[in-house]
Amino acid sequence: METRTYKIGIIGSGDMGCQLGRLWSKAGYEVMFSSRNPESLQSLIDDLKDAQVGAVEDTIDFADIIILAINYGTLEQVIQKLDGKQKIIIDLTNPVYWTANKTLAKVNLNGKSAGEELQSRLPRATVIKAFSSHYAASLQEGHSDYPIAVFYTTDDTANTKLVEALITSIGFAPIYYGELNRSLDIELYGKYSNKIMSKEEAIATLVQ
DSSP states (O other), rough: OGGGGGGGEEEEOOHHOOOOOOOOHHHHOEEEESSSSGGGGGGGGGGOOOEEEOOOOHHHHSEEEEEEHHHHHHHHHHHHTTTOOOOOOOOOOOOOEEOTTTTTEEOOOTTTTTTHHHHHOOOSEEEEEEEEOOOGGGGGGGGGGSOOOEEESSGGGGGGGHHHHHHHHTOOEEEEEOOOOOOGSTTTTTTTOOOOBBBBHHHHHHTO
């Protein structure tokens, strides 16, 4: 199946999810953005051809591929809605929260990554960890003049061609980093956190 026949649902209306959704829409994919207040996202899609907005439940039903770009504190609610569904999920989440002192702290997952934890909670889904170590400004349109490396991990290598086609279609350079048990390196505070590199630069770090 040609990748652009897959429908993409964006769960999370922050900078990361919105920017990636716009890039995929402009690359020719059907995209639905979700929010608890879908009407608040209407201006986001005014200049997009095949994009729409809807509630989270509508977006899950619509999409073949879910882009999970939410605050970790709201993850449990979304897991309940995704439970039992055979979806491909590209997971951008990072297990962090804001403390009373307004600083970021890590959620204790007993040594596991957010990607591993999500896969264990949603065994019928295919979880791909990607983009978690990027910041929103690196996802701006026009970045393809300098194709930024995107490491990704998954336990389901049958879908690597699909994942790489998705990432390549919006101007990034995908690099398979291994199974989900290596995801800590590509999440916030990991080895590659906020490091923007070309594919060549990224590959060079793998052989050091």
